[in-house]
Amino acid sequence: MPLNIPGILVPFHLLKNPRLVIPHVTTDIRQIDFLALRNAGYRGAVFDKDNCLTIPYKDTLVPQLEDAWRECREAFGEGNVIIVSNSAGTKFDAGGIQAESVSYHLSVPVLRHDTLKPGYSCIASTRAYFSSLRVPIPDDELVVVGDRIFTDVVMANRMGSVSASSSSDAPARARIGGPLAIWTDGVWQKESMMMRWAEKRLLSVVRKWARHGETSSVGTNIFVRELPSPEPRKTGSALTKLLDMMKRR
DSSP states (O other): OOOOHHHHTHHHHHTTOGGGGOOSEEOOGGGBOHHHHHHTTOOEEEEOOBTTTBOTTOOSBOGGGHHHHHHHHHHHOTTSEEEOOSSTTSTTSGGGHHHHHHHHHHTSOBOOOSSOTTOHHHHHHHHHHHHTSSSOOOGGGEEEEESOIIIIIHHHHHTOOTTOOOOTTSOHHHHHOSOEEEEOOOOSSOOSHHHHHHHHHHHHHHHHHTTSOSTGGGTGGGGBOOOOOOOOOOOOOHHHHHHHHHHHO
16 A cells, blocks of 8 residues: 555644544444435445455455445446545556456446545545536535545545534534545454554544534434344254254254
């Protein structure tokens, strides 16, 4: 992985605005209610790749996400869901070969960008893509999903607007005033665990400083659903087990 200068500089920006690291939603991708997001006015989505949709350095979707990924693409529509990665589609992706592979396997476009997330040039490239659509999608109608605080969450929050509504009666999208930042705090494969630990510790401190963050205050819980619990294994009585053993003999 190349050196991420914009990511390294994030702590200095946090001195001015610590809330940049606070996600609006923390959940598993399989728990995201994409239809509820669409009904709330969100029309586009930006996803990270590694340890979010795929195993790091692989281009294929994690099998456990097949249903959720299909639901996401159906909810937002063709072209309205893109991958913004710090590997595929960057200037380090020679000839865009990985971007082409990821796009083929995940059935969505991969953004080509020169600056790594959460750099402002990457944000500009993301905005340019959604502005170029037949029906342009503004920042406040976007969802940004990723597994890293310093890249995905900070990128989403940097795209926020100072004109966000402060009214408690306003819907969640109006109160956020920018993209909805969704942090997937689990990983498919262990990678950069020390940095992830540091990000989580910092987030915990900032949330306490900000009086437990702002997630509950903007009503984003409606976008998260419970995962179905596995059916309990039927053990049966001791007599039933004994009879089953006798039948097998």
